[in-house]
Amino acid sequence: MSVLKIVILFTSLLHSLIEAEVIYNGSSTAKDDWWKHTAFYQIYPRSFKDSDGDGLGDLNGIISKLQYLVDAGITATWxxxxxxSPGVDAGYDISDFRDIDEKFGTMSDFDRLLKAAHDLGIKVILDFVPNHTSDQHVWFQLSKNRTKGYEDYFIWKKGYNSTTPPNNWVTRFGYSAWEYVAERDEFYYHQFTTSQPDLDFRNPKVVQEMNDVLxxxxxxxxxxxxxxxIPFIFEHPDFKDEPLADDYQNYKPYEYKYLKHIYVRDQPESIDMIYQWREVVDNYQKQKGGDTRVLMSEAYSRVNIIMQHYSNGTVEGAHFPFNFFVVTDTRYNSTANEIISPIKKWLQNMPSGHVANWVLGNHDRDRVATRLGVENADGYNMLIALLPGVAVTYYGEEIGMENGAVTWEEGQDPKACIGPKEDYLRTTRDFERTPFxxxxxxxxxxxxxxxxxxxxxxxxKTNNLELQSKDGVKSHFHVYQGLMKLRKEDSFVFGNLNIEALDTYVLAFTRELVGNDTYAFIFNKGNYSSTVSLSPFKSVTGNVTVVLTSSNSTRNAGDTLPSGRITMDAHEAIVVKSPSNVSV
Structure with a gap:
């Protein structure tokens, strides 16, 4: 017998002795509220659909494509x-929180969108951008002129002189976070561009203003x-200089990562604001009735801080904070265990009684097909759709869109365009924002x-929805539609999660619920085929039936496979089921 065969047999025997770890007990998470097992779909309005021929997506364009969301199986969109907005930072520089930008349409258009979406059974979530305004906002204009009542709506500080700011803080986009205003002979603080002054949430009037916006x-x-x-809403009140990062030598002095940001992010008061906003939406529901109004929070922070977004044990916060760990902790060459690790990180740290969520991409990150491989796109979509809780899809991920090509001259992202031209390819977010x-x-x-x-x-011309929607075509979109149907099965809504690395690049998990079929998901993200066994999952025995496959799989729904020996092709992902009544 060859050495290779001995190794394969030993590996198979080893895995047959391993029992998959139950890392999530789904019985406590009933589908008793609309959002708890929903797939949210992020629309980037500029890039979704243009209805008036000006080259920019708009609200009427979204209305015209709402049926597409229904066809895809989506029931909520953000x-x-x-x-x-003046549009300096793609609409995140807001000059009026209570009006629609004319680039996208009118308030009447928004009202029609909301009604059309609700008529189709689609919930609508809006971005809430509380940290800052545009410098064109009337509040900032009044504050700049020291108009009574508005003096402290923003963060103003005296500098050492008109050219030397109060401290060494830098923006998320690089360069000083302070901008001098002669009218006040003071600097204002801005965590993002100079056109986005930070509001001062230590002022109760500002807190009330933003509650009123909600x-x-x-x-x-x-x-x-x-x-x-969320991390940037409050700053330390002492305004001390921030220390150098441990690896500051790897960055330029004007870059964000040059400093260790202990005074400008993740202050405890920022977490408390989430609790206050939860009280606003909960009180609104109590007074007005209707379905839960959900809060989703955005932060790239340490897991112990993120978990505080849910609750402090007494007071509730966000219904769920976005889980970016699959995004930040995985790479194209990640092993199965390296993919499992961020999944465990979330579930094992999540406070009891709360709901998990899974995010693969957004408008600030390279697209999944680019970052993790177009050949793995289906596998990752299947992964996040079939894990317990909420799934979040960035527009275009359902058809395997890759990053677009955008030159420096065509670029729109201020994060990249305010820096040196030679840094553009490394820093821009334009590539993941190209039109649908x-x-x-x-x-x-x-x-x-x-x-x-x-x-x-x-x-x-080779990758678009029309091509992928054709009958009989195995496509990313058809896989996605199948996922949206499959995740409605009780085993995926209520079932336990058991997960295991079956080989270096092969991961698998089961969703098990007493009295229901047990489903197993298997994903070989490696560059070579691998023969694995589902024996670590005690509820899976005998033959299993294929339910869904990635678009690059040669298998079809209905195929029967022996659970003890399944050969997975490179980059193949499948879902199989096994009748099971085993107690877990």
Whole structure:
């Protein structure tokens, strides 16, 4: 017998002796509220659908494509900012929190969108951007002029002189976080661009203003909010210089990572604001009735801090904080255990009685197909859709869209465009924001304009929704539709999660519920085939039936496989089921 065969037999025997670890008991998470097992779909309005031929997506464009969300199996959508804005930071510089930017349409258009979505059974979540305003906002103009009552709406500090700011703080985009204003002979603080002054949440008037913004949109009928940039809402009141990062030698002095940010992010008061906003939406529901208005919080922070977003044990916060650990902790060459690790990190740290969520990408991160491999895109979509709790999809991930190509001259992202040209390819977020690829017509069916706000990917003629929607075609989109149906099964809503690395690059998990079929997900993300056994999962025995496969799989639904010996092709992902009544 060859050495290779001995190794394979030993590996198989070893795994047959391993029992998969139960890391999540689903029995306590009943589907008793609409959001707890929902797939949220992020629409980046600028890039979804242009209805008026100006090259920029808009609200009427979204309305025209709402049926597509239904066809995809989506029941809730989150819209990136659509509020009045000069557009310096793609709408995150808001000049009026209570109005729609004319680039996207009118308030009447928004009202129609909301009604059309609700008529189709789709919940609508808005971005809530409380940390800062645009420098064009009336509050900032009044504060800049020291108008009574508005003097302290923003963070103002005396510098050493008109050219030397109060301390060494830098923005998320690099360079000093302080901008001098002659009218006040003071600097104002901005965590992002100079056009985005930070509000001062130590001022009770500011807190009330932002509570009123929430209530305004709740009165409109929205179903919840995604709270942007939670870590940056408060700064340490002593305004001390921040220390150098441990690896500061790897960065330039003007770059964000040059410093250790212990005074400008993740202050305890920021967590408390989430609790206050939860009280606002909960009280609104008590007074007005209707379904839960959900809060989703955004933060790239340590897990112990993120978990405080849920609750402090007494007071509730976000219904769920976005889970970015699959995004930040995995790479193209990650092993099975390295993928399992962030899954365990979330579930084992999540406070009891709360709901998990899984995010693969967004408008700030390279697309999944680019970052993790187009050949692995289905496997990762299957992974997050079939884990317990909420799944979040960034527009285009369901058809395996890759990053588009955008030159420095075409770029729109201030994070990259304010820095040196040679840093653009490394720092820009434009690549993941290119227009949705609807079909093979001009501009991928996104717009009739001669020029779109960002160029459409050159790949659109070979990768678009129209091609992937054709009957009989094994495509990313058909896989996604199958996932949205499959995750409604009770085993996925209520079942326990057992997870195991079956080989270096092969991971598997089961979703088990007494009295229901047991489902197993197997994903070989490696570059070579691997023969594995499901024996670590005691509830899976005998033959299993294929339910769903990745688009690159040669298998089909209905195929029968021996659970003790399944050969997985490179980059293949499958879901199988086994009748089971075993208590777990």
């Amino acid at each position: 819209l990136s900012p659509i509020f009045k 209530t305004f949109w709740l009165d409109k009928g929205v179903d919840g909010f995604r709270i942007d940039a 690829q609807w079909d093979s017509t001009v501009n991928a069916g996104f717009s009739t304009a001669n020029k779109t706000w960002l160029p459409v990917s050159s790949q659109y």
